[in-house]
Amino acid sequence: MAAQAREKSNAYATFPFIAARGGLPIIVDGDLIGAIGVSGVKSFEDEQIALAAIKAVFPQAATARAGEENDAHDF
Numbered sequence: 001m002a003a004q005a006r007e008k009s010n011a012y013a014t015f016p017f018i019a020a021r022g023g024l025p026i027i028v029d030g031d032l033i034g035a036i037g038v039s040g041v042k043s044f045e046d047e048q049i050a051l052a053a054i055k056a057v058f059p060q061a062a063t064a065r066a067g068e069e070n071d072a073h074d075f
Contacts, residue, residue, distance in 0.1 A: 022046030026054055027062045 021043035026034045036053055038046040054061050 022050055024050045024054060024063045026058055027064065028058060028060060033058075033061075 020039075022039050023035060023037040024047065025032055026036065036050045038050040038053070040046065041049075051063065054063065
């Protein structure tokens with residue numbers, strides 16, 4: 001537990017939301033049609049699971065609109 005507490009956190013409090021990896025938008029043909037959130041393992045793994053789920057259900061979906069790919073990169 002102590003080792004986990006020392007790890008860098010990628011979550012930021014932005015009341016009333018918490019920005020953390022693991023939540024992704026689902027964008028089809030440039031339109032936001034929904035989102036998915038996964039939590040339970042390390043943040044980068046949560047994000048990988050969310051992306052795999054999106055691609056399984058919406059193979060044509062993107063997780064960023066054209067030109068917005070880096071907007072939230074390494075927040």
